Amino acid sequence: MTTAKRDTYTPExxxxxxxxxxxxxxxxxxxxxxxxxxxxxxxSSIYHHVAGKEELLRRAVSRALDGLFGILGExxxxxxxxxxxxxxxVRRMVEVLITxxxxxxxxxxxxxxTDTERWAxxxxxDFDHRVAELLRAAAADGDVRGDVEVRLATRLVFGMINSMxxxxxxxxxxxxxREAADAVVQLVFSGLRKQH
Amino acid sequence: MTTAKRDTYTPExxxxxxxxxxxxxxxxxxxxxxxxxxxxxxxSSIYHHVAGKEELLRRAVSRALDGLFGILGExxxxxxxxxxxxxxxVRRMVEVLITxxxxxxxxxxxxxxTDTERWAxxxxxDFDHRVAELLRAAAADGDVRGDVEVRLATRLVFGMINSMxxxxxxxxxxxxxREAADAVVQLVFSGLRKQH
Numbered sequence: 355m356t357t358a359k360r361d362t363y364t365p366e367x368x369x370x371x372x373x374x375x376x377x378x379x380x381x382x383x384x385x386x387x388x389x390x391x392x393x394x395x396x397x398s399s400i401y402h403h404v405a406g407k408e409e410l411l412r413r414a415v416s417r418a419l420d421g422l423f424g425i426l427g428e429x430x431x432x433x434x435x436x437x438x439x440x441x442x443x444v445r446r447m448v449e450v451l452i453t454x455x456x457x458x459x460x461x462x463x464x465x466x467x468t469d470t471e472r473w474a475x476x477x478x479x480d481f482d483h484r485v486a487e488l489l490r491a492a493a494a495d496g497d498v499r500g501d502v503e504v505r506l507a508t509r510l511v512f513g514m515i516n517s518m519x520x521x522x523x524x525x526x527x528x529x530x531x532r533e534a535a536d537a538v539v540q541l542v543f544s545g546l547r548k549q550h
Numbered sequence: 551m552t553t554a555k556r557d558t559y560t561p562e563x564x565x566x567x568x569x570x571x572x573x574x575x576x577x578x579x580x581x582x583x584x585x586x587x588x589x590x591x592x593x594s595s596i597y598h599h600v601a602g603k604e605e606l607l608r609r610a611v612s613r614a615l616d617g618l619f620g621i622l623g624e625x626x627x628x629x630x631x632x633x634x635x636x637x638x639x640v641r642r643m644v645e646v647l648i649t650x651x652x653x654x655x656x657x658x659x660x661x662x663x664t665d666t667e668r669w670a671x672x673x674x675x676d677f678d679h680r681v682a683e684l685l686r687a688a689a690a691d692g693d694v695r696g697d698v699e700v701r702l703a704t705r706l707v708f709g710m711i712n713s714m715x716x717x718x719x720x721x722x723x724x725x726x727x728r729e730a731a732d733a734v735v736q737l738v739f740s741g742l743r744k745q746h
Contacts, residue, residue: 499740502733506725510737513713514706521705529702537698541706544695544740 365403368393369417372410373456381411381460382467408470415464415474418457421450422481436491437498443485444542447515448535452524459519482508511542561599564589565613568606569652577607577656578663604666611660611670614653617646618677632687633694639681640738643711644731648720655715678704707738 371393375384386407390397404410425431430442451458461478464471486508492498515538522534529537567589571580582603586593600606621627626638647654657674660667682704688694711734718730725733 499736502736503725503729506729506733507737509717510710510713510733513716514710517706517709517713520709529699533699533702537702537706540695540698541703542737 365413368395368400368403369410369413370456372407373414373460376411376414376460377456377463381407381464381471408468411460411464411468412470412473414457415461415470415477418450418454418461419474419477419481421454421457422447423477425450426481426484435497436488436495440485440488440492440498441539441543443488444511444515445535445539448518448538449531451515451518452522452531452534455519455522455524458516462516462519482512485512514538514542561609564591564596564599565606565609566652568603569610569656572607572610572656573652573659577603577660577667604664607656607660607664608666608669610653611657611666611673614646614650614657615670615673615677617650617653618643619673621646622677622680631693632684632691636681636684636688636694637735637739639684640707640711641731641735644714644734645727647711647714648718648727648730651715651718651720654712658712658715678708681708710734710738 372384372389375388375392379388384407386397386400389400389407389410393400404413425443425446428442428446431439431446433439461474464474464478466472466475486504489498489508490504493500493504518534522529524531568580568585571584571588575584580603582593582596585596585603585606589596600609621639621642624638624642627635627642629635657670660670660674662668662671682700685694685704686700689696689700714730718725720727
């Protein structure tokens with residue numbers, strides 16, 4: 355078994371094991387020994403793939419960040435009225451969170467003790483600002499309510515979406531990706547959008 | 551200084567120090583030694599007040615749970631149309647979260663490894679169910695939208711409120727309790743309430 359695993363090991367499977375261990379033990383509490391045991395390969399085999407655990411963290415949070423920033427490059431996020439672009443981004447954020455659940459979970463737990471963690475936090479803030487800008491533009495268009503301050507509203511909306519990592523399980527028995535995305539969009543937008 | 555501290559130490563101040571340490575280190579990662587250092591009193595002085603760290607945890611999460619369950623006993627949460635009672639409960643949840651910030655933060659981080667943690671998780675679930683029941687009643691009255699499933703909506707609303715522990719700081723420079731409560735109620739209810 356161990357030999358078979360060793361033969362088929364790829365940087366991709368190593369990353370997915372590492373993310374689980376980081377989530378369970380916390381990044382600080384994870385040693386190369388823990389990673390080696392969980393992956394069922396030797397430490398030297400891990401070092402064959404990556405320079406160390408910080409590289410695994412960087413790859414893992416990059417996957418989540420690439421998913422999120424990728425949304426902003428998609429046409430419906432770039433073209434059209436700000437409120438429609440915002441709605442698209444919120445829906446896609448839920449979808450990316452579900453598709454990349456362990457990676458986004460890890461990203462949201464990053465606290466900033468290493469360069470990689472500080473870099474990840476900064477990228478998260480950049481993303482938050484980009485979404486806040488969209489909300490501000492939608493408010494300027496008169497399409498969303500003006501009585502909730504933009505930064506506060508952004509935080510609350512991100513809070514609602516990000517809290518899904520605490521309970522969402524993609525096991526096919528619970529809430530589907532579509533139901534979750536619809537529910538978030540309904541709750542957020544019938545709240546944010548002015549009723550005409 | 552240490553002597554002065556020792557003289558004025560009360561179970562209340564010990565609890566508030568313990569909660570900070572539990573939040574920083576995690577409950578599992580906190581030893582009586584850590585608590586003794588943080589409080590500036592000897593371990594035997596701590597044992598004079600409590601049987602051990604689990605009793606401190608129980609007192610701390612009880613304070614948060616008493617705050618939350620207390621809401622349900624207040625008259626506006628008991629009398630009137632379900633949707634109005636729900637709105638009152640949501641507003642008061644934000645207020646209790648802010649007033650008891652460290653205690654609610656700790657409650658939300660409890661994971662369930664000890665009897666006290668399992669008990670706290672069960673009490674949290676009870677509270678969630680009570681709020682979900684209110685939402686169900688409001689839906690039955692036709693006062694909230696029917697296109698988002700009750701359990702999912704409850705989770706998302708709790709997610710929005712609970713996420714405040716990640717960023718809310720009661721330092722007087724940021725968002726006031728009133729602004730936060732207003733914003734949550736606005737976002738949640740213009741989303742949940744049917745537009746006539």
